[in-house]
Amino acid sequence: MSTRHILLGLLAAGPSHGYDLKRRHDERFPQARPLAYGQVYTTLQRLVRDGLARVEGTDADGGPERTRYRATDDGVRELARWTAQPTPPAPFVTNEIFAKVVVAILTGGDPAAYLRAQRAAHMARMRELTALKTDPGADLATVLSADYALNHLDADLRWMTTTAARLTTLTAEVDTA
Amino acid sequence: MTDIGGPPQAATDSGRPLLAARNLTKTYGRTHALRGAGIELAAGEILAVTGPSGSGKSTLLHCLAGIVRPDGGEVTYGRERLDRLPEERLSELRRTEFGVVFQFGQLLPELTALDNVALPLLLAGTARARAHERAGAWLERFGVRGQQDLRPGELSGGQAQRVALARALVTGPRVVFADEPTGALDSLAGEQVMSALVRTARADGTAVLLVTHDAQVAAYADREVRMRDGAVAGAEVTS
Amino acid sequence: MSDGNLGADLRLAWLLSRGSDRREWWRAGLTALGAALATGFTLAAVAVASVQGQVNAPIGGGLLDRPGERSGVVLALLLLLIPVLGLLGQGARVGAVHRDRRLAGLRLAGASPARVRRIAALETGLVCLLGSALATAGAVPLLLAAWHPPARVWAGAALVAAAVPVLGALVSVVALRRVAASPLGTVRRVRPERGPSAAFPVAAVLLVAVGLLVTPEAFRGVLTAPLLVTGAVVATGAGALWLTGAAARLTGRLLAARTGRPAVLIAAERLRQDPWAAARTHAAVLLVTVVGTGFVGVRQAFLADLRGKPETLTTDLSFYTTGLDLTAAAILVALVLALAALAVGTAESLATRRRELAAQAAAGVPRAVLARALLLETALPLAPALLVAGCGGLAIGVWYAAVNGTRTMPYAALLVPFGVFGCCLLAAAASLPLLRRSVRPGELRHA
Numbered sequence: 001m002s003t004r005h006i007l008l009g010l011l012a013a014g015p016s017h018g019y020d021l022k023r024r025h026d027e028r029f030p031q032a033r034p035l036a037y038g039q040v041y042t043t044l045q046r047l048v049r050d051g052l053a054r055v056e057g058t059d060a061d062g063g064p065e066r067t068r069y070r071a072t073d074d075g076v077r078e079l080a081r082w083t084a085q086p087t088p089p090a091p092f093v094t095n096e097i098f099a100k101v102v103v104a105i106l107t108g109g110d111p112a113a114y115l116r117a118q119r120a121a122h123m124a125r126m127r128e129l130t131a132l133k134t135d136p137g138a139d140l141a142t143v144l145s146a147d148y149a150l151n152h153l154d155a156d157l158r159w160m161t162t163t164a165a166r167l168t169t170l171t172a173e174v175d176t177a
Numbered sequence: 178m179t180d181i182g183g184p185p186q187a188a189t190d191s192g193r194p195l196l197a198a199r200n201l202t203k204t205y206g207r208t209h210a211l212r213g214a215g216i217e218l219a220a221g222e223i224l225a226v227t228g229p230s231g232s233g234k235s236t237l238l239h240c241l242a243g244i245v246r247p248d249g250g251e252v253t254y255g256r257e258r259l260d261r262l263p264e265e266r267l268s269e270l271r272r273t274e275f276g277v278v279f280q281f282g283q284l285l286p287e288l289t290a291l292d293n294v295a296l297p298l299l300l301a302g303t304a305r306a307r308a309h310e311r312a313g314a315w316l317e318r319f320g321v322r323g324q325q326d327l328r329p330g331e332l333s334g335g336q337a338q339r340v341a342l343a344r345a346l347v348t349g350p351r352v353v354f355a356d357e358p359t360g361a362l363d364s365l366a367g368e369q370v371m372s373a374l375v376r377t378a379r380a381d382g383t384a385v386l387l388v389t390h391d392a393q394v395a396a397y398a399d400r401e402v403r404m405r406d407g408a409v410a411g412a413e414v415t416s
Numbered sequence: 417m418s419d420g421n422l423g424a425d426l427r428l429a430w431l432l433s434r435g436s437d438r439r440e441w442w443r444a445g446l447t448a449l450g451a452a453l454a455t456g457f458t459l460a461a462v463a464v465a466s467v468q469g470q471v472n473a474p475i476g477g478g479l480l481d482r483p484g485e486r487s488g489v490v491l492a493l494l495l496l497l498i499p500v501l502g503l504l505g506q507g508a509r510v511g512a513v514h515r516d517r518r519l520a521g522l523r524l525a526g527a528s529p530a531r532v533r534r535i536a537a538l539e540t541g542l543v544c545l546l547g548s549a550l551a552t553a554g555a556v557p558l559l560l561a562a563w564h565p566p567a568r569v570w571a572g573a574a575l576v577a578a579a580v581p582v583l584g585a586l587v588s589v590v591a592l593r594r595v596a597a598s599p600l601g602t603v604r605r606v607r608p609e610r611g612p613s614a615a616f617p618v619a620a621v622l623l624v625a626v627g628l629l630v631t632p633e634a635f636r637g638v639l640t641a642p643l644l645v646t647g648a649v650v651a652t653g654a655g656a657l658w659l660t661g662a663a664a665r666l667t668g669r670l671l672a673a674r675t676g677r678p679a680v681l682i683a684a685e686r687l688r689q690d691p692w693a694a695a696r697t698h699a700a701v702l703l704v705t706v707v708g709t710g711f712v713g714v715r716q717a718f719l720a721d722l723r724g725k726p727e728t729l730t731t732d733l734s735f736y737t738t739g740l741d742l743t744a745a746a747i748l749v750a751l752v753l754a755l756a757a758l759a760v761g762t763a764e765s766l767a768t769r770r771r772e773l774a775a776q777a778a779a780g781v782p783r784a785v786l787a788r789a790l791l792l793e794t795a796l797p798l799a800p801a802l803l804v805a806g807c808g809g810l811a812i813g814v815w816y817a818a819v820n821g822t823r824t825m826p827y828a829a830l831l832v833p834f835g836v837f838g839c840c841l842l843a844a845a846a847s848l849p850l851l852r853r854s855v856r857p858g859e860l861r862h863a
Contacts, residue, residue, distance in 0.1 A: 126392060126396035127398070129396070157392045239857055244857045268780050277778055279775060285682060286689075292681060292685070296681075297779070300785065
């Protein structure tokens with residue numbers, strides 16, 4: 001996930017302060033991890049260093065002084081390149097659930113019980129997300145990001161179901177290896 | 178309803194579930210569809226029954242709805258033993274207290290959407306005009322009023338299922354039984370059908386027994402019960 | 417043949433028939449029965465027609481003694497093929513959905529349309545062969561017992577026994593031309609708009625014409641009164657048939673808009689959807705009603721006429737009543753066949769819709785409502801059509817009485833349409849036990 005490109009994208013929509021950017025980011029991507037201020041400021045400084053953004057001026061209407069940033073033409077070109085480029089589909093398979101199953105087998109634990117508990121946790125999270133998106137006041141951005149998470153959790157669940165059904169074979173394979 | 182977000186308690190105020198089954202067995206030929214399944218449904222609760230195909234989900238739903246008589250075990254609705262009621266009373270219960278939605282096929286292909294929804298009311302002796310009025314209001318509520326004069330063959334899958342929902346709910350039932358209600362739909366149409374069902378059920382305090390193999394559909398429920406080989410594998414209550 | 421030989425096709429046809437479900441066995445049974453009846457009636461006609469000149473036959477109460485009466489008997493036997501055709505037509509619909517799906521599956525697996533049709537024709541042909549063989553085997557001892565038939569009778573019998581299965585196979589090729597065309601079969605559940613089927617009326621008219629041509633002596637020649645009678649029968653039958661469809665559409669529309677009763681609503685909407693389904697099922701019943709009502713009227717006037725003449729000998733009277741009774745028996749046989757076709761048609765319509773009906777019962781629609789809807793579906797279009805058919809038959813009776821100067825009104829004939837109506841309801845009701853089985857929730861398990 002390129003925070004740098006997302007901030008540059010928000011900036012391209014119009015000049016903004018760091019605080020403003022963080023607020024707009026959290027609004028636009030409701031279910032994403034909220035940005036920290038520190039991360040926003042370091043990212044902006046790197047964008048300026050790379051010539052993708054520049055400082056436009058400072059405002060101080062009553063409060064503390066705030067730097068206003070704007071995207072450069074290079075920045076807009078970089079955004080066009082980034083949005084047109086496909087995201088690499090799952091370059092590395094990092095699957096914590098699978099890792100826990102294997103370690104459970106290696107250490108003589110109960111992988112089936114773990115999978116059941118994980119399934120319960122997944123279902124609980126899916127119910128939360130479903131409640132979020134069926135709320136009559138939910139906007140489309142919320143619905144779509146909830147859908148994204150739901151589909152991924154659903155894929156996990158299906159993987160867990162087939163894995164649970166094949167635990168005996170997997171145990172034999174792990175033990176002999 | 179006061180607690181729209183949170184699930185209701187697992188039992189009614191009097192401490193008794195609305196619908197309960199214990200130790201159900203049912204055999205079709207040499208297939209053991211149910212072997213000792215048990216389940217409880219509280220008033221106003223939305224409960225998902227999930228499991229692989231052939232695990233006995235649909236048979237459990239049929240037994241709970243009084244459509245099928247179990248070979249053994251008991252089904253209690255309120256104070257009545259469904260497994261012992263005469264067919265006439267069961268038929269009446271299904272018409273008045275229960276609503277059913279299947280994957281498809283529950284609408285009469287010859288009747289218009291409006292008449293299909295009005296049918297349970299007509300069966301209860303309501304005048305045609307009054308029945309149409311109420312059926313129309315339900316179609317309106319599910320966004321298919323514009324299709325009221327079309328027949329099921331002319332409706333899209335999602336529209337037909339929303340008409341089927343209207344028909345299941347038009348008598349103001351206390352329990353809706355839904356067997357793979359989105360099974361024949363694409364995900365967007367399925368989402369519309371599920372939110373229509375869940376919102377209405379929560380607003381009116383209708384209990385729903387939802388049979389599905391799809392986790393995303395099961396996530397609309399308050400609670401999930403998993404079945405395996407004709408019995409309940411492990412019930413988990415919401416966190 | 418480029419794609420497979422007859423042996424391979426036969427083996428496939430046999431494998432497919434063996435693996436088919438019970439309803440397809442029903443279809444095979446009905447087809448075999450129809451073929452047997454057709455063979456039997458035609459064989460009898462051939463045997464009677466082969467007799468020449470004045471004889472003294474041991475059977476038939478003297479009716480077979482003279483060429484004129486023999487012609488009438490041959491005509492009656494040939495006309496009995498009309499209800500047999502109706503029964504065969506209804507029988508072919510039993511399990512048709514499964515058969516169509518199977519043929520489509522064959523196409524999908526790579527069989528050419530011609531080959532699929534050949535396999536289906538072989539299936540039908542073999543079943544018809546079974547029926548005609550059984551009928552021939554039964555007829556031969558009877559013929560031998562009655563008299564020593566000349567060689568031309570045996571030749572005719574062999575020809576008939578071979579022609580019935582060949583015709584059956586040809587008809588099935590024609591009937592399946594559309595099914596075999598698409599490998600996907602009829603996937604959509606929406607029913608195509610269908611007009612009145614012309615096949616049955618055309619076949620019936622052809623049979624009447626052929627019957628009159630091969631038996632020129634019946635009723636003393638083609639160009640006299642019988643032509644008028646036949647014209648009246650055909651016109652009334654066709655009118656009643658058209659009326660069934662029209663009445664089905666109209667009553668469907670009127671009742672569906674007004675009724676508050678669920679059974680009437682369901683029946684009315686079904687009639688409106690496919691008004692010609694009723695006409696297809698009722699065609700043979702209506703023809704029998706016209707003939708039956710006409711016959712009862714003619715019989716009453718005829719007997720009154722005979723009794724009015726004092727010089728008539730008692731032996732003559734018994735000769736005439738035997739003739740009349742045999743005709744009545746033939747009409748009754750036709751009625752039974754037509755009713756059987758109606759019962760088969762109703763049962764088939766039930767069996768095709770069984771999943772849908774099971775879903776209604778599961779949703780709490782009482783079985784009694786579904787049963788009433790089923791009966792109304794038969795009764796609503798049949799009532800006006802039977803009334804017209806009865807009037808047509810009555811007109812024949814009144815005309816006959818007027819021509820012969822008899823002053824009796826054939827009141828008894830009025831009872832015929834009502835009797836037939838009652839029988840039809842009973843025949844439709846015969847499928848109600850099937851409804852009980854259809855709405856079993858077990859049907860819900862199979863999508």
